[in-house]
Amino acid sequence: MYQVNRRQAMLAMGAFVVLAGCGDDGAKKKTDDFSANRTGAMTDYGPGKQFKATAPLSFTVLYNNHPFYPMKKDWLFWSELGKRTNVTIQPSVVPLSDYENKRSLVIGAGDAPPIIPKTYPAQETPFVASGAILPVSEYLDLMPNFTDKIARWNLKGDVDTLRQADGRFYLLPGLHQDYWVDYSLAIRTDVLDKLGLAIPETWDDLHTVLKAMKQEYPDSYPMSDRWGVPTPGGSLLNVMGLAYGAPGGWGYRNGVIWDDTTQKFVFTGASEPYKQMLQYLGTLVKEKLLDPESFTQTDDLAIQKLVSGKSFVISSNAQSLVNEYRPPLAKANPKATLVKIPVPVGPLGPVKAGHHITRLENGVMISKKARDSKDFVAMMQFIDWLWYSDAGEEFAKWGVEGVTYTKDGPGAYKPAPDVDIVGLNPKAPKHLQKDFGFANGVFAYGGTTELLESTFSDEEKAFQKVMNARKALPVEPPHPLTDEEREQATLWETPLKDHVTQNTLKFILGKRDFGDWDAYVKELEGMNMPAYLGLVNGAYERYKKQHG
């Protein structure tokens, strides 16, 4: 039987995306001529205005089906949306498990629906060359709420990071009012109390705390971490990288980070801060404070160690704290208390966001074909309303006032008594996501801090308050590569990344001595690190000259 495995699938898609580059880009229309595309559009649409199509419209949306709230056709979301906007959404349902593959496939085959949400920044880049997606930056006049938020929240620098070498961007990102830090460490506060210690505020404090824990429980590794598969140290190196200014793990990305003093991009894995971070972790491992398995074990195993009292510190976000750690811990040890602590402070001082962090969230791509449809203007207005207006964001997240939620004053949202969301009404018979279709990851994200925090528990709000008071470093400048450069960069990037990952582990686990650091940097240089940096910095200079 003819079967395709995933690798073949990816290869085929890749090949097609490259081929499709030779598509029909020649017959370019004037971008601002909308005379044939105004069906259903409002003439007086503006920020703060309710969008309602003047004729009934229907748009197909690539729909990422989340297994926790599988799509239902009778959701209040669909019917109420129709009532408010005169728009019907036709979802083309794709299971979350393979959303990215299917998205590549339908775009590659020229069969993509006009609206393609749930696309994270940089995921749109492979499709740019194919000409299959719309350079949305050319059509922002149609999106008053989007532009209004960028101006009011000072997001220009953030959005500029999306720009491609042609100076345009191809993704409508989700917008956050403020930075949002979710991942940090969770720590057993009852153990701290027993040892008479305070919650660690810096990474050095954490070292002291772990040492004290080790003294009390010599047989344990006080810290055993998760989120090491498939990216070793995914969360830990990311969170620490923020404090040191050298993001690893999930934050590693292309391996470069902006350096303010030299006004250049430097290679993260060879930088001094990165070395310091590894030295810190290396010390923890050497003193048997950090479980060496932290970087390779499964999440379940790490959680089991925490629950059974073999470890006391673990990486955490708000949800895993409440859903994955506390319930089994309460059962195994009713006296145990576990708290997510504000991210410990490192050499950079109290920061909530490094140069590499933006306030952008996943967003929407628009299929190029949509530009020629009769209702293009109305579609852009609709997207602007649903994803970017205050009213649209509130609707997508909370639903209908009086039915699914009540609100007393700004930000004081409460689910209706018979509706549950993130455990706010645990006994309620209905669920805001499962039974009504609101707070759906496809439509509801970003927005004001008020809205974001409206589903947070009090302790999480306290965490956010501490984090929000910290400073954010300015967003790194755009440095888009051309197609040929990107191809070249990928060839260099992959071996570099592998080498950094391998040696990061070797240094941390003590398999390689830090006296070897210079030799390691030499190895990176032998793998074209300087040429790669030259490419990135060249792209930065070029962009600054042409568009800056």
Next chain:
Amino acid sequence: MVTVDRGRGHRVFQWVNGVILTGVVIVTLYPFVNIVARSLSDENAIRSGQVNLIPRGFTFTTYEYVVSDPTFWTNYRNTVVYTVVATLIAMFLTTCYAYVLSKKDLKGRTFLIGIAVFTMFFSGGLIPNYVLITSLGMKDAIWAIVLPNAVNVFNLLIMKTFFEGLPAELEEAAAIDGMSTYGILLRIVLPLSKAVIATMLLFYAVAFWNSWFAAFLYMSQTDLFPVTIFLRNLIAGATGASSVGADAMDLTVAANIKSVTMVLTILPILGIYPFVQRYFITGVMLGAVKG
């Protein structure tokens, strides 16, 4: 003396055999029993790593939860329908093709074998296939799943070899008695080929039951998905925490829900296997003896 020696050797062989095969059985059975135990356990017990072979915090609630999900049953029904229809089509086409190919005096036989074998090594690629199926209007229809994979060349060759092994004299005798070609196929050849037919049925049915990729490519409505996609999505939802900055409101699916869905999904195959197995063993040996 010789017989005694051989007997002793044989006993040792039996012993070693037994030990190794017991090992294989344990390795195969362990994950299976573990999944069953998890499906009957309390979520917190699974999280804290207590569940191994015996369920802890015994509960049926998860089964009730999954069984009460209408999507699960719609998708389950789809799997049954797709499997039955696809297997029937595949059996019909494969049998006809293989029987024709087994006739050595057929003109263009090498060419017919050639085009079949060609597809074992080369395919149009994913996107051309997608474009083809889409422009044939088969998207969001059962045909997109049951037609493109209808003839499996490997199965075709096994069947051809089996037909070639049947004594030609039987067919000649039937022909002399005045039977038509179709009569020979239906009344003489097929009744003698029960072993290979059962094997092919099993091969095809299991493959179609487990397949998800075609449905993932060509289906865009939840109520058209087979249960394999439902299951795959559940598992992804339970392990998808790695996307940084993912929505804080997206919860993961409980570990025991995964296990329950797995158990329910493999049950039918598990129920059928032992009964078809004896044909299966004879059938699978075919290709080995004669090439």
